[in-house]
Amino acid sequence: MNQGLQNDIETLVRLQEIEAEIRRLQSVIQKVEKEKITLAARLETFETALRTHQQELKEIVQQCEDTEQEIQTVDARIIKSNETLRMVKTNKEYQVLLREVDDNKKRKDVLENQLLAFYDQREAAEATAAESEQQFLQLREKIRAEQAEIDKKTVDDRELLVESVEQQKKIGQTLDPSLMNRFRKIAKMNQGQAVAQVRNESCMGCFMNVPPQLCIEIQRANQLISCPQCSRILYHVDDDPMAGD
Numbered sequence: 324m325n326q327g328l329q330n331d332i333e334t335l336v337r338l339q340e341i342e343a344e345i346r347r348l349q350s351v352i353q354k355v356e357k358e359k360i361t362l363a364a365r366l367e368t369f370e371t372a373l374r375t376h377q378q379e380l381k382e383i384v385q386q387c388e389d390t391e392q393e394i395q396t397v398d399a400r401i402i403k404s405n406e407t408l409r410m411v412k413t414n415k416e417y418q419v420l421l422r423e424v425d426d427n428k429k430r431k432d433v434l435e436n437q438l439l440a441f442y443d444q445r446e447a448a449e450a451t452a453a454e455s456e457q458q459f460l461q462l463r464e465k466i467r468a469e470q471a472e473i474d475k476k477t478v479d480d481r482e483l484l485v486e487s488v489e490q491q492k493k494i495g496q497t498l499d500p501s502l503m504n505r506f507r508k509i510a511k512m513n514q515g516q517a518v519a520q521v522r523n524e525s526c527m528g529c530f531m532n533v534p535p536q537l538c539i540e541i542q543r544a545n546q547l548i549s550c551p552q553c554s555r556i557l558y559h560v561d562d563d564p565m566a567g568d
């Protein structure tokens with residue numbers, strides 16, 4: 324038996340286990356990140372609604388102010404016209420000013436009615452914006468708590484992932500580059516599985532029969548032997564592999 328080869332195989336098996344663990348952890352963490360993104364998107368919907376309602380409120384407040392301002396302007400004009408009225412000399416001038424006062428009074432009526440309608444709209448917009456803000460704040464608090472809970476759940480997994488990647492790197496450095504290349508190529512063809520145990524003359528990777536002569540050679544372990552079917556590097560374990568652990 325070639326002890327160096329035996330060691331290489333053990334290292335490859337270990338590497339394969341670590342890489343399977345890395346894939347598992349990555350998928351767990353990815354799923355969790357997706358959950359967080361979904362929650363954030365939900366919150367954003369409420370935030371957008373809130374911003375829309377606040378904008379609507381701002382606009383109606385502005386309309387109220389503009390109308391109030393215009394009423395004041397019209398009022399000032401009426402007062403001024405009335406003052407001028409007392410000083411006019413001709414009847415024609417008097418009639419013109421009188422009509423002006425009359426027009427302005429009509430305009431003021433219209434504006435005042437408009438203003439009342441705007442006040443109603445402002446009140447409704449205030450209520451909507453307040454409700455929207457409350458909904459947003461409540462949801463934000465809830466979602467922050469949920470996201471923190473999600474992060475807490477994966478703290479261990481994240482640590483484990485860092486450790487596993489570190490181990491993967493270390494093992495990769497100890498292996499002969501050509502063997503590492505071979506491992507990578509086969510792993511790529513077999514969803515990350517480049518080494519497989521032989522049990523009862525079968526490859527445990529693809530479950531096809533391994534010819535008896537090949538089984539003997541695998542047991543002898545003098546060279547690396549690939550499964551004729553799936554190309555995985557085959558190895559033989561005498562006893563229960565967990566027994567010595």
Ligand SMILES: [Zn+2]
Binds near residue numbers: 529531
């Ligand atoms: Zn196979």
